[in-house]
Amino acid sequence: MTQSLRSEDRPGSRPHPTLPGYYGRAEQRRGFVRDLFNHTAPDYERVERLLALGSGPWYRRRALTRAGLVSGMQVLDVAMGTGLVAREAARLAGGPGQVIGLDPSIGMLAEARRALALQAILGRAEQLPVRADAFDFLSMGYALRHVADLDSTFREYFRVLKPGGRVCLLEITRPRGRLALLLLRLYMKGVVPTVARLVTRHRETARLMEYYWDTIAACVPPETILAALARAGFADVQRHTELGIFSAYTGVKPL
Numbered sequence: 001m002t003q004s005l006r007s008e009d010r011p012g013s014r015p016h017p018t019l020p021g022y023y024g025r026a027e028q029r030r031g032f033v034r035d036l037f038n039h040t041a042p043d044y045e046r047v048e049r050l051l052a053l054g055s056g057p058w059y060r061r062r063a064l065t066r067a068g069l070v071s072g073m074q075v076l077d078v079a080m081g082t083g084l085v086a087r088e089a090a091r092l093a094g095g096p097g098q099v100i101g102l103d104p105s106i107g108m109l110a111e112a113r114r115a116l117a118l119q120a121i122l123g124r125a126e127q128l129p130v131r132a133d134a135f136d137f138l139s140m141g142y143a144l145r146h147v148a149d150l151d152s153t154f155r156e157y158f159r160v161l162k163p164g165g166r167v168c169l170l171e172i173t174r175p176r177g178r179l180a181l182l183l184l185r186l187y188m189k190g191v192v193p194t195v196a197r198l199v200t201r202h203r204e205t206a207r208l209m210e211y212y213w214d215t216i217a218a219c220v221p222p223e224t225i226l227a228a229l230a231r232a233g234f235a236d237v238q239r240h241t242e243l244g245i246f247s248a249y250t251g252v253k254p255l
C-alpha cells in the first residue's frame, strides 16, 4: 500500500517539532492550537497590550509600511486573531473594505468583528479558501509557529498573491545571545504567564503564554524560513529585525 505523508507528519518543513508537554502526537497539534485560541480570544488583547514588548499597533503599522503596504491595495491578513494587524492594514490600505481577515478560530474571528467591520473568513494558512492571484499584499502576525508546514503555507501565499504582490510575516525570534535568551525566557515563561493569571478571566490564557514561549524556543531558525519563502517562488526575500527578536520576513511574487 502506498501511503503519502500528511503535512502534519512530515518533519521536513514544520516550524517546530512536536511539543509533548501540550499534545501527544503531531496530528493533535491543530486541534490543541484551535481550542487554545478559542478559549483565550476574549483575553488576547488585554495580555497583548500589557506584555507585548512594544509589538503593539505601532510596530505592526511600521512593519506593514516598510513592507510596501500602500493605499488602494487588496490585503489578506492570515491568522487575523482579534484583528491587530488587520486594523493597521485597513488604515494603510484605505479602509476595512480593502482587507479580508482569515483565522481558524471562531472565537478570534468573533472578537475581530467586534472591533472592525471587515470581511472575516474561517480557514487555515496551509489551505486558503480564496482564488489565485487575488491580493496585492498578504500579512501574517505572530502565527507562523502555528502552521503545520512552511512549504505548503508559502505555496498558498504565492498562489493567492497577484504578480508583484508582497508578503509580510511578523514573528518573534529566539535571540542568539545566551544572556538575551535567558532574560527573554524569564520574562516570557515567568513574568508573562504570572501577570496573565492575575489580569485575565481564563486559566487557559496563562497556558497560551507558556505555549507562546515554548514555540518560539523550539522554532526553526530564520534562515530556514527565508529558504522556504524562496523555495515557494518569492523574490527579494528579506528579514528585518528589531532588538534582535522582532522579525519581519518579506518577499515579492515576481511579475
Ligand SMILES: C[S@@+](CC[C@H](N)C(=O)[O-])C[C@H]1O[C@@H](n2cnc3c(N)ncnc32)[C@H](O)[C@@H]1O
Binding pocket: 033, 034, 037, 078, 079, 080, 081, 082, 083, 084, 085, 102, 103, 104, 105, 108, 123, 124, 125, 126, 140, 141, 142, 143, 146, 147, 148
Ligand atoms: C498570536 S495570535 C496573532 C493574532 C494577530 N495576527 C496579531 O498580530 O495579534 C495567532 C493566531 O493564529 C491563528 N492560527 C493558528 N493556527 C493557524 C493556521 N494554521 N492558519 C492560520 N491561522 C492560524 C490563531 O487562531 C490565532 O488567532
